[in-house]
Amino acid sequence: MKYGFWLPIFGGWLRNVDDERMPPTFEYAKEVIQSAEKWGYSTTLIAELYLNDIKGPEHDSLEAWSTAAALAAVTEKIEIMTAIRPGFHNPAVTAKMAANIDQISNGRFTLNVVSAWWAEEARQYGGIFTEHDERYARTEEFIDVLKGLWTEETFNYSGKYYDLKDTKLAPKPVQRPNPILYAGGESEKGKQTIVEKCDAYVMHGGTVEEINQKVTGMKVRREQTGNAPLSSFGMAAYIICRDTEEEALAELEKITTVKDSSGYAGFKDFTTKSQLEQQIQLQDYSVSNRGLRPNLVGTPEQIADRILQYEEAGLDLLLLQFSPQLEEMERFSKQVMPLVEQKRSLVKN
16 A cells, blocks of 8 residues: 555645645745655645635645656655646646656656636636536546647647647656556546546545445446456545544544635535535545545544455555644554554465
């Protein structure tokens, strides 16, 4: 299992807790990612939203791509996975930017392709926001342009959404043939786009049974395309690790007690503009990306056992959220990661 984490760019992950002691500043983000490299984390995911979805649209948040470029220059080995939403970007310019950051990082830059869900944000920032299946159709062309520019000396393309003639991109990315393209999707159209165009699949938090079904289903779909197998299966999850189960459950109760908050401004768009497989309740939305659903809540022993169950289900990457970030990431790295290794070794022997 590889351990990744969401970069804290919104001031926290909890919609019902005002001050999580994790300011949305570059200095804090740099401290987190540099510490994470020392603690054994493999990946950071940088969400791309121009409005703060967690604390509310009026609150501070960092922009993903400029943050990624800056962090690429001050890190050495961690994978920097940055979200990209085609409706907000020119694909040729995106290909150039991604190749440049991949060069800065010496081959550590990857993309999380997101077809977007927040109509109000698109209105405020001039993003193109269409019906669900059309967003994926645009995404498919967007990826075609990215891959074409990354791999071909001179690239031509004529599609419904994009048209390029005799376009050149140099230097190419360090990674060949292309930086890894992660994507998540639960609709029929979303899954088909991913198996046809992307390299790895990332999921919202789910139970072991749900994740196993998704992994199995996506492997079958991928095989039918004739493409090489998907390189990774990742899942978002929120960690509550405490010395006792009672302490962990008390923390869970605190963060899921729903209050009136501007952090819920995007709830309606998230649940109505996406085609989700599981119905979302306000309590689930207390933490982003259904992070509580995997139930990684309890003592280090309980969490380690649960992680091994997800490994058995086909998962190889956890994209974790913590609050407060630094303190809880360190706790997890020292108390849970080694325990997973020990327990895996015992099972093998």
